[in-house]
Amino acid sequence: MKPLGLYLHIPFCVRKCAYCDFVSYPGRQDDIPRYLDALAQEFDWYRERGLFDVYAVQTVFVGGGTPSLAAEPLAAFFERFQETLLMNAVEVTVETNPGTIGLPGLQRLFQAGCRRLSIGVQSFHDRELRTLGRIHSAHDAEMCIEAARAAGFLNLSLDLMFGIPGSTLANWEQTVQRALDFAPEHISAYNLTIEDETPFGRQQQDGTLRLPDEETQLAMYDAVIAMLTAAGYEQYEISNFARPGYRSQHNPIYWRNEEYLGLGAAAYSYLGGYRYWNEVLLDVYMHKCGELDSSRVTGAIHLELPYPSTVVGQETLNVEAMMGETVMMCLRLCEGLNLAWFQQRFGQAFTRVYAPQIARLTSDRLIELTPTHVRLTYRGLRLANDVLQHFLTLP
């Protein structure tokens, strides 16, 4: 059986955060049970066509939105599809936002087979949380972490964010230190990015957004690397740190451009050489799932087209685009890109395909080439977004 990552998108939020351009629908929580039914119908569509006879689900990641708003129906979903979903899974993660779930909900998820939570803490400063438009306080985040431990979770990841408007290096160091006080197994530290179609994007356009300057943001990044490394965490990706043995198993599927199935409104999949994506609009997605029943077939496996009617677009990447994406994703990993793996996958040597980029970026000390790998230097890590762009197109 081939390995598969499964992503379930739960696009519900209490309200929209000021920086967020993810597909999520604030104030529609009443639709959660109906949505989970729709998700089950979509899952069944693939199951009945034998997808899971060919692919073994190795990791499950439930993201959003705010999946913790849907703890009970999600737990029921896990139980209903336990055999297909959890039999081979080495990691089952649910994104959890403080202030949206209590101990009973966390216990329910744990009982149903979820073993890892990714908790959206972002900051331990209430003022920063308000600036971001988060619905929770620092105290809510602390309560959520403690409740997760009490429910039995031994694998917690905390999401933190730096570069928040009005933040300082000292504030950020306090947030990182507070996170360390809880000894999570994993920490993701993201630099806030400003997306155009958000309140922050509009504030930036009219000149009212007060971000920490670039030097401070780089100092924040240096600080989190230094603090977490000193505390025994390994940095294994640009934004991700883990205690030994606790690296995420799901995200590397994306970073290595490997196969995954995404279910839910606006979810993306990459299967059989095709990338394809689902209907974004909540009501349309649920309606289409409701009609999947009538197209039910049983018997032989059909992984080729047609897709279920929930899919609204697809693309195949040519080999150049595939190589470029793979390089960009692998260079996010601290271990870098394995040269032998690249040769095996694409039948071409990385050093030959990207000779001009290698010459330029090594002389600028942004990447380094070893006999087995190419990876970002520390300098390259700090300027990763710019460096990675060089691999978008072939020379």
Ligand code: SF4
């Ligand atoms: S909780 Fe997450 S998905 Fe929802 S609006 Fe905020 S950042 Fe976006």
